[in-house]
Amino acid sequence: MTESTCPEVVVYISLGANLGDAQATLSSCIDQLGHLPDCHLLACSSLYRSAPFEAVGPDFINAVIGLKTSMDAHELLLKLQHLENRAGRLRPYQNAPRTLDLDILLYGQASIQSPTLVVPHPRMWARAFVILPLAEIAPHLVSPAQLAAVASQSIARL
Structure with missing residues (x-):
């Protein structure tokens, strides 16, 4: 087992895909995330x-x-x-369709501002596809007002 110098923190990560077999890609990725060194899968939302x-x-x-991880945020990124x-993720232009998109939403209580990582994720509270799954697994992190703010966005639990 690898010895870590970081204390364990709870991290929330969003997963998304809209190319290929997105459901299979997300299922496989969730399994892989749960097997990363120094990581333990605590919860997984519905798709x-x-x-x-x-x-x-x-x-x-x-x-x-x-x-739950003892990796520092940049190592996790x-x-x-x-x-x-x-x-097979490609980045031909901003917001291009993708085979897999992984974003660190929250890293414990940390506020991170670096050229490669901003936490909390700067646009998470404006996106139903983040707020609803997050509320499912960590309802204490999402307020009714935050849910109401994204209520008009098209989303369905599978």
């Missing part, structure tokens, strides 16, 4: 189907997971990017 938000292409399949790349 949700949502219309593209500020994007184009087919509907997205989304979920949110909770992990690198692991997530590796999983995206293994799933």
Whole structure:
């Protein structure tokens, strides 16, 4: 077992995909996330189907997971990017359709502002495809007002 210098924190990660077999990709990725070194899967939301938000292409399949990890946030980000790349993620332009998108929403109570990572995720509270799955697994983190703010967005639990 790897010895870590970071205390364990609870991290929430959003998952999304709208290319290929998105449901299978998310299911596989959730399994892989649960097996990352120094990580323990705490919770996984249902899968949700949502219309593209500020994007184009087919509907997205989304979920949110909770992990306990002793990895620091930037190390975790690198692991997530590796999983995206293994799933064939390309970034031809902003908000392009994707085979896999992984975002760190919350990293414990941390506030992180770096060129490569901003936590809490700056747009999470404006997106139903993040708020609803997060509320499912961590209702204490999402207020009724935050849910009401995204109520008009098209989303369905699968």
